[in-house]
Amino acid sequence: MRSAAVAALAALSLTSVAQQAGPLNKESYIKPPGLLEQALLTPWYTHVNPVSWSPKNNAFLDQDMPNFQSLDDRAAYHINLGGMDFDPMADRLRSLSTGKAIGWTVHSHEHGTVKLQTPKGAWLSSVTWSADGTKLLVVVSRREGSTLAWADPTTGDIHPMSSRRLLLTGVTQPAWIGSTDKAAVILAPRIRKGMTAWDETPSSPQVRVSRSGEDQIRTFQDLLEGPQEARTLEHLMTGQLAIIDADGRVTEIGEPRMYNSIDPSSTGDAFIAGWMEGPFPYLRPVRSSTRVSALIGADGKVIEEISKTLSPEVDKPEPKKGAKEEEKPEDKRFRSWRADGAGLAFVQKSKKDKDDKESKQKDRLMLATAPYGEGDAKVIFETEITISQVIYTDDGKSALIRQSDKGTTTYSMVDLAKGEANKVLDYKSSGSSNPGRGPGGRPGGRNAGGQGGPGSPVTAPGAHGESALVVSSDGGSIYFSGTLSGEEAKKQGRLNYIDRVALADGKKTRLFISKTGFQESARLLNNDATRIGVSRQSKTEPSNLLVFEPESKKETAITHNKNLLPDYSNLRTEEIEITRADGFKFHATVTFPKFFYGGEGRRAMFWFYPSEYTDQAAYDQRHERSANDRFVRPRSLSPRLLALLGYVVVEPECPIVGPRERPNNTFVHQLRNNLSATIDALEAKDYIDRRLLALGGHSYGAFGTANAMVHTPFFKAGIAGDGNYNRSLTPFGFQREPRKLWEAREIYYQMSPLWHAEQMTGALLMYHGIEDQNVGTFPIHSPRMFAALEALDKEAALYMYPYEDHGPRSQETVLDIWARWTAWLDRHLVLPENKPTN
Numbered sequence: 001m002r003s004a005a006v007a008a009l010a011a012l013s014l015t016s017v018a019q020q021a022g023p024l025n026k027e028s029y030i031k032p033p034g035l036l037e038q039a040l041l042t043p044w045y046t047h048v049n050p051v052s053w054s055p056k057n058n059a060f061l062d063q064d065m066p067n068f069q070s071l072d073d074r075a076a077y078h079i080n081l082g083g084m085d086f087d088p089m090a091d092r093l094r095s096l097s098t099g100k101a102i103g104w105t106v107h108s109h110e111h112g113t114v115k116l117q118t119p120k121g122a123w124l125s126s127v128t129w130s131a132d133g134t135k136l137l138v139v140v141s142r143r144e145g146s147t148l149a150w151a152d153p154t155t156g157d158i159h160p161m162s163s164r165r166l167l168l169t170g171v172t173q174p175a176w177i178g179s180t181d182k183a184a185v186i187l188a189p190r191i192r193k194g195m196t197a198w199d200e201t202p203s204s205p206q207v208r209v210s211r212s213g214e215d216q217i218r219t220f221q222d223l224l225e226g227p228q229e230a231r232t233l234e235h236l237m238t239g240q241l242a243i244i245d246a247d248g249r250v251t252e253i254g255e256p257r258m259y260n261s262i263d264p265s266s267t268g269d270a271f272i273a274g275w276m277e278g279p280f281p282y283l284r285p286v287r288s289s290t291r292v293s294a295l296i297g298a299d300g301k302v303i304e305e306i307s308k309t310l311s312p313e314v315d316k317p318e319p320k321k322g323a324k325e326e327e328k329p330e331d332k333r334f335r336s337w338r339a340d341g342a343g344l345a346f347v348q349k350s351k352k353d354k355d356d357k358e359s360k361q362k363d364r365l366m367l368a369t370a371p372y373g374e375g376d377a378k379v380i381f382e383t384e385i386t387i388s389q390v391i392y393t394d395d396g397k398s399a400l401i402r403q404s405d406k407g408t409t410t411y412s413m414v415d416l417a418k419g420e421a422n423k424v425l426d427y428k429s430s431g432s433s434n435p436g437r438g439p440g441g442r443p444g445g446r447n448a449g450g451q452g453g454p455g456s457p458v459t460a461p462g463a464h465g466e467s468a469l470v471v472s473s474d475g476g477s478i479y480f481s482g483t484l485s486g487e488e489a490k491k492q493g494r495l496n497y498i499d500r501v502a503l504a505d506g507k508k509t510r511l512f513i514s515k516t517g518f519q520e521s522a523r524l525l526n527n528d529a530t531r532i533g534v535s536r537q538s539k540t541e542p543s544n545l546l547v548f549e550p551e552s553k554k555e556t557a558i559t560h561n562k563n564l565l566p567d568y569s570n571l572r573t574e575e576i577e578i579t580r581a582d583g584f585k586f587h588a589t590v591t592f593p594k595f596f597y598g599g600e601g602r603r604a605m606f607w608f609y610p611s612e613y614t615d616q617a618a619y620d621q622r623h624e625r626s627a628n629d630r631f632v633r634p635r636s637l638s639p640r641l642l643a644l645l646g647y648v649v650v651e652p653e654c655p656i657v658g659p660r661e662r663p664n665n666t667f668v669h670q671l672r673n674n675l676s677a678t679i680d681a682l683e684a685k686d687y688i689d690r691r692l693l694a695l696g697g698h699s700y701g702a703f704g705t706a707n708a709m710v711h712t713p714f715f716k717a718g719i720a721g722d723g724n725y726n727r728s729l730t731p732f733g734f735q736r737e738p739r740k741l742w743e744a745r746e747i748y749y750q751m752s753p754l755w756h757a758e759q760m761t762g763a764l765l766m767y768h769g770i771e772d773q774n775v776g777t778f779p780i781h782s783p784r785m786f787a788a789l790e791a792l793d794k795e796a797a798l799y800m801y802p803y804e805d806h807g808p809r810s811q812e813t814v815l816d817i818w819a820r821w822t823a824w825l826d827r828h829l830v831l832p833e834n835k836p837t838n
Contacts, residue, residue: 033822043067055133059108069810073098093168093172101125103115126139128175137174147166160248169236177265196235238258253299259275269371275291341466342396349361365379400478408427479499514536519629574589586653589650593648599683602688694716766785
């Protein structure tokens with residue numbers, strides 16, 4: 001079992017620069033130049049932005065989250081087990097203890113602005129509207145644990161529901177039960193297995209025995225090491241399913257399990273639940289444990305096992321000799337509690353008729369009612385064409401189904417009483433037939449059906465809280481939303497839209513389309529679409545909510561968020577196209593300081609992240625999708641902050657092109673050509689001085705930075721965070737590299753900057769989170785790389801940050817990182833004649 005003991009080390013600063021006093025050597029948390037500190041600490045949480053709308057769309061919740069977490073919160077006792085990070089003293093995930101909201105506010109037309117009254121010494125999370133919008137379900141957390149409460153959205157008052165401690169490790173979101181005042185939760189059991197003590201004498205050696213067959217194992221952090229850690233994990237994951245009434249009554253459901261999902265019926269008489277089963281894996285994270293999904297009753301007993309996925313480290317049971325294979329029933333698909341509360345809906349193929357070879361199986365809409373046994377399901381509708389999507393209306397009288405046949409996709413409305421389907425619209429299908437996932441977890445993505453499709457059907461919470469198809473009050477129309485793609489996108493941009501579709505003839509009427517130059521998302525505020533809520537932002541203006549009336553085109557502003565840092569968001573940017581020596585074309589974004597006077601003597605910071613593509617077309621498609629007009633605000637590692645200090649900031653896309661089976665055969669060559677072409681193009685425009693260049697990146701960008709600095713002579717300074725510098729420590733593949741070390745030994749060697757450290761041409765600063773849990777970027781990489789550079793008399797610095805994962809989260813760490821970066825660049829991005837001596 002790991003503890004935070006290793007993280008209790010002070011921030012470690014190792015540097016080969018002479019040990020004079022200064023920001024690079026100081027062994028305490030320091031702050032960057034005042035301009036950067038002010039920019040990083042800009043109070044964006046004062047902006048009002050909807051995070052959750054009430055079911056009737058007449059109010060919304062706004063959450064105030066600080067820019068960064070507190071180092072004190074991150075330093076609180078926690079353990080990393082099997083790829084999960086726990087706050088064991090409070091029975092919850094660590095993230096629920098470190099990511100604390102400052103407060104929650106309800107904004108409504110009727111009651112104005114109402115702040116939820118957070119109890120003293122507590123914080124609120126998982127705030128959820130009841131089905132009728134009259135209550136809010138709230139998790140109230142304190143240092144010692146979390147409990148359940150409900151809040152009145154009209155007064156902000158908090159009403160405790162139970163003093164029983166919640167278990168928030170597998171299931172972190174309590175759920176309302178239909179339209180009732182009851183909630184389904186996972187509680188810490190009254191009687192539970194004890195947690196292993198840190199100093200307990202081991203009961204077993206670490207045991208690993210190879211299994212037959214080839215295995216694909218990635219390199220994960222903090223895997224379980226033995227039965228003692230497994231017992232601790234079981235203690236932290238095992239919870240009691242229960243129903244809590246608003247008046248505080250607790251009803252326990254069955255025996256405790258290691259639940260990871262719960263979906264209650266509208267009455268609480270059954271649950272679709274998921275849980276883990278032991279034994280736990282030792283070579284993979286906990287999420288690779290055996291997983292069970294089942295329909296369980298109010299007594300906790302399994303009514304039907306939906307699926308069981310065995311852990312890769314569990315031996316599969318062999319069939320008994322001579323045993324006949326049982327005929328399996330056709331799989332049930334799209335299980336969900338029906339929006340009208342009638343029961344459990346699903347889709348299932350009819351049984352094959354062995355005697356009639358010409359007969360076809362039919363796809364059926366089914367409805368099961370309590371007690372949900374095999375004899376409790378009936379056929380509602382059947383069709384010979386496979387159903388790939390189904391969404392029920394709130395009254396349960398109709399359902400919209402999606403089917404594809406012979407290259408044509410059709411949406412039809414099914415009258416469930418008559419069992420008749422009426423076509424609404426159809427279109428020629430293209431691309432994958434997989435409809436993806438849409439609103440409410442239903443199938444259907446933003447552009448389900450591929451290019452030319454109508455988008456996704458619009459849904460909203462129904463009277464029982466389940467997602468339901470939005471139908472106009474006269475019953476004559478439904479709605480689709482999506483994003484323009486293909487030729488439409490090339491002409492107009494990737495704009496979002498909402499269409500009304502007449503059920504009688506499929507005629508479309510465009511109600512809303514976002515404006516060019518803005519990033520807009522929209523939602524219907526009523527079933528007749530007379531009012532549409534629009535969140536609008538641009539590159540220089542933060543997101544604001546307005547109400548748009550399609551008939552009159554009238555817009556009414558609801559929020560009035562101001563740009564709190566115009567000096568940053570108004571920085572001039574330019575996207576340039578660059579052509580490599582081999583003819584491949586890619587792009588780079590250049591951000592200029594406020595007063596830009598040309599490249600002579602101008603320092604430039606390159607920040608990048610290599611990405612793999614199979615060809616030019618694949619790159620072009622990805623680049624098109626990435627274009628947006630979102631508001632620009634600084635994050636913890638935003639390189640554009642350096643433009644405030646006078647740097648030209650260059651963010652080149654770094655395409656590595658190759659076939660999927662061998663994507664990295666020319667990684668080093670392409671890396672050099674990408675950067676060389678970018679530098680040449682920018683110098684030709686007089687944007688940079690190639691004598692004063694720095695390069696940086698995070699994670700795979702850090703890996704790319706170290707590689708660039710050992711394989712090219714372009715950069716005087718480098719900044720690399722949470723990186724991997726030795727590919728032999730990820731021998732089973734990495735990023736999109738599918739080959740193992742033993743299949744591509746030379747590629748692993750060429751791509752490992754540690755093995756070429758003697759060629760380092762500039763000064764490299766590295767930073768790393770001591771508790772980095774990311775696959776392949778073990779914290780050991782950075783100390784080993786630093787030791788190599790130190791031994792080879794290369795200029796280097798290393799900062800290891802306590803309690804941090806894969807990327808800085810605490811305010812103290814973020815400010816310290818920027819202080820070290822700016823000092824490093826100030827030291828090394830100088831012309832030779834101006835460079836100070838040690």
